[in-house]
Amino acid sequence: KAGVTQTPRYLIKTRGQQVTLSCSPISGHRSVSWYQQTPGQGLQFLFEYFSETQRNKGNFPGRFSGRQFSNSRSEMNVSTLELGDSALYLCASSLGQLDNEQFFGPGTRLTVL
Amino acid sequence: AQKVTQAQTEISVVEKEDVTLDCVYETRDTTYYLFWYKQPPSGELVFLIRRNSFDEQNEISGRYSWNFQKSTSSFNFTITASQVVDSAVYFCALSSYGGSQGNLIFGKGTKLSVKP
Numbered sequence A: 001k002a003g004v005t006q007t008p009r010y011l012i013k014t015r016g017q018q019v020t021l022s023c024s025p026i027s028g029h030r031s032v033s034w035y036q037q038t039p040g041q042g043l044q045f046l047f048e049y050f051s052e053t054q055r056n057k058g059n060f061p062g063r064f065s066g067r068q069f070s071n072s073r074s075e076m077n078v079s080t081l082e083l084g085d086s087a088l089y090l091c092a093s094s095l096g097q098l099d100n101e102q103f104f105g106p107g108t109r110l111t112v113l
Numbered sequence B: 001a002q003k004v005t006q007a008q009t010e011i012s013v014v015e016k017e018d019v020t021l022d023c024v025y026e027t028r029d030t031t032y033y034l035f036w037y038k039q040p041p042s043g044e045l046v047f048l049i050r051r052n053s054f055d056e057q058n059e060i061s062g063r064y065s066w067n068f069q070k071s072t073s074s075f076n077f078t079i080t081a082s083q084v085v086d087s088a089v090y091f092c093a094l095s096s097y098g099g100s101q102g103n104l105i106f107g108k109g110t111k112l113s114v115k116p
Helices: none
Strands: A005-007 A010-013 A019-024 A031-038 A042-050 A053-057 A064-068 A074-078 A087-094 A108-112 B003-005 B010-014 B019-021 B024-026 B032-039 B046-052 B059-061 B064-069 B074-079 B088-096 B110-115
Touching: A005 A087, A010 A019, A019 A087, A019 A108, A031 A074, A042 A064, A042 A074, A053 A064, A074 A087, B003 B088, B010 B019, B019 B110, B024 B074, B032 B074, B046 B059, B046 B064, B046 B074, B074 B088
Parallel strands: A010 A108, B010 B110
Antiparallel strands: A005 A019, A019 A074, A031 A042, A031 A087, A042 A053, A064 A074, A087 A108, B003 B024, B019 B074, B032 B046, B032 B088, B059 B064, B064 B074, B088 B110
């Protein structure tokens, strides 16, 4: 069974640009969650999508958005990039219930110059 | 509010030593789940264990064991006879109805270095 895949793995952007990251969940998983990992703030929850609907959202500005497609693949978008957006962005998929463990992808390393 | 605290930022041990990673959590929910994840240098988070709030039995899996105590809101993780391959950052996480299913609340992580 294929794991969670994220593309691209590495990305370099400049301030003010926008970026789109992609996540393909494990087959059969309907929930996709996104997390931002930085040395200072650690792992922080961005949002979760379940069956194409945003089910929960973390405390991030509106520049961070996402969506989920009918095949459960998800994208997250960050507009007007800031230096502080440099981070490892992790995507996790699960079956969608409270007790289901989340399986994480390898992450996308975003560097904003 | 939900919160996970891992007070140990970094731990360094010599191979074959036992090491315990501490995790203390806060939640007002009566039903919740606790997790441990391992993050090797490659960056991918690897699931280690899940424990629900109604099951306080300790669990052992090979060299790994977990001690869940609701009375102290702790979910500690012990590695017996540590090996160099155990070197990684370990995260404790909480999932509760107050935070929705897909929202894992992570501690800051404990970086474990096992030296040969």
